[in-house]
Amino acid sequence: MTPQSLEVNAERPRWDDHELLLSENRPLGPHHLLRFEAPTLASRFRPGQFLNLNVPGHVLRRPLAVLRQEGDDLELVITPFGPGTRDLVNLPPGTRLRALAPLGNGFPAPEEDVALVSGGAGVAALLMTAAAALKSGRRVHVFHGAPGDEDVELIKASYGELGLEVEYYSEDGSYGRAGLPTAGLERLLADGVAVGVYSVGPYGLMRAAALLALEYDRPAYVSLDVHMACGVGACLSCAVLTKSGQKHACVDGPVFAAEEVVW
Numbered sequence: 001m002t003p004q005s006l007e008v009n010a011e012r013p014r015w016d017d018h019e020l021l022l023s024e025n026r027p028l029g030p031h032h033l034l035r036f037e038a039p040t041l042a043s044r045f046r047p048g049q050f051l052n053l054n055v056p057g058h059v060l061r062r063p064l065a066v067l068r069q070e071g072d073d074l075e076l077v078i079t080p081f082g083p084g085t086r087d088l089v090n091l092p093p094g095t096r097l098r099a100l101a102p103l104g105n106g107f108p109a110p111e112e113d114v115a116l117v118s119g120g121a122g123v124a125a126l127l128m129t130a131a132a133a134l135k136s137g138r139r140v141h142v143f144h145g146a147p148g149d150e151d152v153e154l155i156k157a158s159y160g161e162l163g164l165e166v167e168y169y170s171e172d173g174s175y176g177r178a179g180l181p182t183a184g185l186e187r188l189l190a191d192g193v194a195v196g197v198y199s200v201g202p203y204g205l206m207r208a209a210a211l212l213a214l215e216y217d218r219p220a221y222v223s224l225d226v227h228m229a230c231g232v233g234a235c236l237s238c239a240v241l242t243k244s245g246q247k248h249a250c251v252d253g254p255v256f257a258a259e260e261v262v263w
């Protein structure tokens with residue numbers, strides 16, 4: 001073996017198959033916060049990257065964002081949606097799972113103050129960006145939306161732990177301000193505050209936040225929630241139409257610049 005081929009073999013792959021040990025599983029309103037011991041993986045995520053987690057009894061892994069890394073531990077927020085996520089939130093501590101990770105491109109590092117616009121578990125994909133922006137001295141404006149008051153615990157356990165104030169919008173007016181979080185974003189942009197806009201949540205929310213940012217000529221990024229199977233660019237199930245042609249959300253995304261997406 002030549003020294004050159006040794007060097008090639010020594011290169012770490014971008015992603016790997018890791019073992020995670022579930023150490024805590026607690027409800028946060030309708031969501032669940034799952035904490036894992038993941039010593040081979042925890043420190044390797046950039047903001048906005050994700051893992052593809054196996055669920056016992058299911059063939060396909062499920063793509064999930066990483067809320068937070070602390071030492072060797074990772075935390076995820078999971079909203080039960082279909083059979084896979086319903087089974088995930090019912091797993092007892094002590095369960096060992098496997099995850100392909102870290103996957104995806106992640107968000108660009110904030111170069112100016114930021115506005116985060118989230119809905120539901122979209123918070124998970126944004127929290128590391130919030131922490132990075134605060135660390136680099138940026139101001140962080142947070143607008144979160146939900147049908148009612150169900151996301152209050154999630155907000156406290158995420159943005160709240162960074163000391164961030166959140167403008168919470170409930171559609172039924174039961175908590176915070178009545179309406180949609182894009183109302184807060186629009187007010188900020190109309191006031192001429194120069195921010196980069198980062199949005200993760202339901203498609204309609206990301207679309208509205210992205211179009212507002214473009215209208216006010218501000219940079220904006222979204223993390224698209226697309227059905228994924230392999231998570232590593234092999235199966236082509238996560239196709240997304242962009243202005244520069246078809247892309248695959250697991251390797252070209254999941255983060256896309258708002259102006260690139262065909263809304």
Ligand SMILES: Cc1cc2nc3c(=O)[nH]c(=O)nc-3n(C[C@H](O)[C@H](O)[C@H](O)COP(=O)(O)OP(=O)(O)OC[C@H]3O[C@@H](n4cnc5c(N)ncnc54)[C@H](O)[C@@H]3O)c2cc1C
Nearest residue numbers: 063064065078079082083084085121124226227228229237
């Ligand atoms: C990058 C990314 C990050 C995410 N982060 C989070 C998060 O932090 N928290 C959160 O709660 N949710 C997150 N999601 C959404 C989450 O992945 C979905 O809710 C979950 O995969 C749904 O799985 P399910 O079995 O519960 O439901 P369903 O989607 O209804 O699954 C039903 C069936 O569809 C099948 N299926 C799914 N995808 C495919 C496919 N590509 N091809 C063929 N069959 C398929 C499944 O195997 C299953 O049998 C994220 C999604 C993405 C893309």
Ligand code: FES
Nearest residue numbers: 231233235236250
């Ligand atoms: S999920 Fe297989 S190519 Fe993207």
